[in-house]
Amino acid sequence: MIRVFLPSQLDDYTDRVRELEMELSAEEGKLLVLADVIAELERRYKGVAFRIVDEHGNIRRHIAMFVGDTMVRTLDAPLTGNSRVQIVGALSGG
Amino acid sequence: MTRHLILVGTRKGAWIVEGDANRSNWKIKGPMHLGAVISHYVADPRTVGYQLMSVGSGHLGPSVFISKDHGETWTEAATPPAFAPVGDSARSVDHVFWLTPGHASEPNVWYAGTSPQGLFKSRDGGNTWEEVKGFNHHPDCFTWRGGDKDGTPDGPKLHSIIVDHSDKTHLLVGMSGGGIFESFDEGATWKPLNKGVAMDFYPPKEDGSEYEFGHDPHCMVMHPVHSNRLYHQNHCGLYALDRDEGDRWTRIGDNMPKDVGDIGFPIVVHPRDPDTAWTFPMDGSGQWPRTAPGGKPAVFRTRDGGKSFERMAKGFPAEQGWWTVKRQCMAVDAEQSVGVYLGTTNGQLWGSFDEGATWQGIAMDLPQIYSVEVVTIK
Numbered sequence: 001m002i003r004v005f006l007p008s009q010l011d012d013y014t015d016r017v018r019e020l021e022m023e024l025s026a027e028e029g030k031l032l033v034l035a036d037v038i039a040e041l042e043r044r045y046k047g048v049a050f051r052i053v054d055e056h057g058n059i060r061r062h063i064a065m066f067v068g069d070t071m072v073r074t075l076d077a078p079l080t081g082n083s084r085v086q087i088v089g090a091l092s093g094g
Numbered sequence: 095m096t097r098h099l100i101l102v103g104t105r106k107g108a109w110i111v112e113g114d115a116n117r118s119n120w121k122i123k124g125p126m127h128l129g130a131v132i133s134h135y136v137a138d139p140r141t142v143g144y145q146l147m148s149v150g151s152g153h154l155g156p157s158v159f160i161s162k163d164h165g166e167t168w169t170e171a172a173t174p175p176a177f178a179p180v181g182d183s184a185r186s187v188d189h190v191f192w193l194t195p196g197h198a199s200e201p202n203v204w205y206a207g208t209s210p211q212g213l214f215k216s217r218d219g220g221n222t223w224e225e226v227k228g229f230n231h232h233p234d235c236f237t238w239r240g241g242d243k244d245g246t247p248d249g250p251k252l253h254s255i256i257v258d259h260s261d262k263t264h265l266l267v268g269m270s271g272g273g274i275f276e277s278f279d280e281g282a283t284w285k286p287l288n289k290g291v292a293m294d295f296y297p298p299k300e301d302g303s304e305y306e307f308g309h310d311p312h313c314m315v316m317h318p319v320h321s322n323r324l325y326h327q328n329h330c331g332l333y334a335l336d337r338d339e340g341d342r343w344t345r346i347g348d349n350m351p352k353d354v355g356d357i358g359f360p361i362v363v364h365p366r367d368p369d370t371a372w373t374f375p376m377d378g379s380g381q382w383p384r385t386a387p388g389g390k391p392a393v394f395r396t397r398d399g400g401k402s403f404e405r406m407a408k409g410f411p412a413e414q415g416w417w418t419v420k421r422q423c424m425a426v427d428a429e430q431s432v433g434v435y436l437g438t439t440n441g442q443l444w445g446s447f448d449e450g451a452t453w454q455g456i457a458m459d460l461p462q463i464y465s466v467e468v469v470t471i472k
Contacts, residue, residue: 009153050111054186055176060270075129091155 001082004037007089008018013048020044034065036077037085052087064088095406096472100435100456101145102131102443103465108147110165117433117447119389121294122281122457126165134422136193137469140201146220148206156189158206160220168409173222175206175214175445180231185210192422193220194255197262208270209253211269213281222442228268228282238286238307239272244454246270253421254314260321266314273309274326290343291329312359313421318454321400323368327421332356334371334400346400349377351449354387354394354405360424364432364449369399372406372434372450374419384418391415396451402467410444417442422465437463 006014022040026032028067035057042049053059059073066086067077079085096115102124109124112345131150138144145161147168177185187208196203196215206214206223213226218275229235239250251270258264266276266287273288286307293305297392310329317323322337325346332347357378364370372395377387386392392407405445417438427433434446441460 005154009151047172050174050176051151054155056179056184056186060153060155060185 002037002079003082003084004041005084007087009089010048010051010087012082013051014041014045017019030081032081033077034067034072034085035077036078037066038075062090064090096470098433098442099137099469099471100425100445101135101137101465101467101469102437102457102460102463103135103147103422104437104441104461104463106461108135108165109457109460111443114458117429117445123165124142124450126168127159131189131403132464133189133191134193134465136195136465136467137306138193141199142471144219145191148193150189151305156187156192156208158190158220158223158415171216171221171223175208175212175223175225177230177240178225182191183236185212187212190214191251192255193237194257197257197352198259199262205257205265207255207267209249209251210250211250211272212269213252215281224350228277229284232284238275238405239269240308246459254311254326255407256314257315258316258321259318264379266316266324268311268314268326270312270329271308271310273307274311274314275307283323287335287341288343289341289378290345291328292345293331294330313361315361315363317363317368318365320368323363325371325400327358327361327373329357329378330402332358332361332400336443342387344400346396349396349401349404350394351405354392355379358419359421360419360436362424362426362434365426365428367397369451370395370397371400372424374436385416388444389414389416391417391438393436393446393450393453406446406450407453408451409446420464422467423463424465427468427470433439433468435466435468437466439463 006018095218095466098113100111107125118427125164133148135147143164147159149157149159157174157245159168159169191209192207194205202219204216204220214223215228216223240245254268256266268274275284276287277284290307291309310325313324324335331345333343334346335343350356358375362371371424377383391410396403419436423437425435434450437443443457444453445456
């Protein structure tokens, strides 16, 4: 089971859900990757994906994403079936 | 009962400041979208109560929200403005900077300008947006606007989208940087409109000719009745253009007091008299502090199309007033004695109900103001 943790900035899009679980498996011949988590988030909460990644699939500048305790900057980061994914609003702004 | 609604977009959310028919009692309502950057908050002159708002978040990227009930409730656009890849370029919209309602004959059409510079169109009241490909995908577009680093400190912007009320196929836009461009076929083809405009931040061309594009217009307006009269406040001066006389801008800022200069951001025009306009100059000298010159805020008004200007500061701080006014932050109503409104970089909303002669504070403790629009409901 993949566990996903969401930041407060996404509250309006996720009915204030901050933690959720996903049972995901890779398509045959492919790796399970972070993009699969984003796709599942979008399936559950329409519109949320565009808040995390831009129109070209790049993670937005002030959004940070972690798989385990490793920050990743692209959606092709590989996952396992029980990865911990955390999406963070970066410490920027003012 | 007549009401005046001042729509205020700020760096931290939006507010409506509602005034009575006499414009003497004002009530602040809000906030809306607290914490979000509101670059532009615009009412639809074609449909009472319909409003669009550019809502940006440092974290979550750009969006557009829609209200059909004077801002009481909001829904997010299903497909906000977004760039398709063009060749090797894959630009991403950082924020929607400008919103303009379409022609009166097309009640569901809206245009949006973005940072970095892009032009978008909605045909369904702002719910879904498509690129104006004639502009965004024009083979010269990258040359016109320079790189994405060529722009204001907050990013390069497309602004001042104008739909000619007398000809729905005639569009104009300004780019900071890039210059002014216009289309006579609803955006399919474009040409620059920058003759006569200074470009002091580039070296003079060796052959003595003018630059065709690459300029830095800050704000451009077309008179709402006499569409042949345009004004624009540029990084390099204040200009007017009368299309009856050609397509060369005249630097009317040369008629401003020399100790004030003609650098600034906003300009607004009288709703009936094309020769009357108001501007708010800023200090564009030395380090470009972009504050009121000398710390003495003042509006300047012309009554003769820019041949002369009068300083109008009664009510503003006489000294030590170091704020300024951004490009979307001046507006006028259409009352007999025209109301002029401005929002400041230190969160103050000021109004004048005698066409600029005297000024009074309407709301003094808002966040930094990014846009001001006024709607009168009869």
